[in-house]
Amino acid sequence: MKKYFIILSLLSGFAQAESAIFSAQLPDLQNKMQSFAQWKGKPAIINFWATWCSPCREEIPEFIALQKQYAGKVRFIGVAIDEQKDVAAFAKQYGINYPVLFGEANAMELMRKEGNQLGGLPFTAIYNAKGERIAIELGRLKKEKLENYLKELTR
Template sequence: MKKWLIVFSLLSGFVQAETAIFSAQLPDLKNKIQAISQWKGKPMIVNFWATWCGPCREEIPEFIALQKQYAGKVQFIGIAIDEQKDVAAFSKQYGINYPILIGEANAMELMRKEGNQLGGLPFTAIYNAKGERIAIELGRLKKEKLENYLKELTRK
């Protein structure tokens, strides 16, 4: 019996880690709380970033283009580790076409739960339509590499 309790507790920890992103709720650019779970059901690309992060600034235009290319098939979500006013100005300047959520300490903890123990930016977690995390990338995610994930995730 003791052995089964240990196995169950280990499995419950794994399930919690895998679903942490879907239990998160963060404010959007209008300060309205958004549940990340609302986008479950299609592949998701969740990108943690900041306006002051050079590699983030490089990859965001590619994310914008890929969100447009895969509209209706994949959902990009940006979680900014930054001030709301800076993020709003940045989003407008770059023409970000996917949901942007504002995170501070909560987002840093969420990022750790999703596999980023170093707390570095940018950090991207990729989920399939079932909500299973299939990959994480710390640092700038090159468009070609992300496109390979997207092609696999959207293949019927």
């Protein structure tokens, strides 16, 4: 009986975490509020990062390449925990080809709700087309590991 309560507790926490991201809004680089709900229906890779984060700088070019490779099948979304002007300059310099949102305290709170209690960066949450979170990764996500997720999500 105790085992069932633990499983139910885990499942209810999972459902709350899933709904947190797709009911949230953050501004884009033009300061226009964007709802995450618009990206449901396709697998989504939501990456929390900052311009000053070295591992973030390493993985973003790989995300750009994978967004190009999986265009129309998967949606990458960047959530910068940083100031708008810094993020806009970074996005332009790197040629980020996917939506980039930003926020400081709001983005941090959203990241915590998605499972990153430590607040470390980078942090990536991976969702299937139904909006169900299938994985979270704290730290630099290697291209090969992400490609394995993408292959499963796009079968």
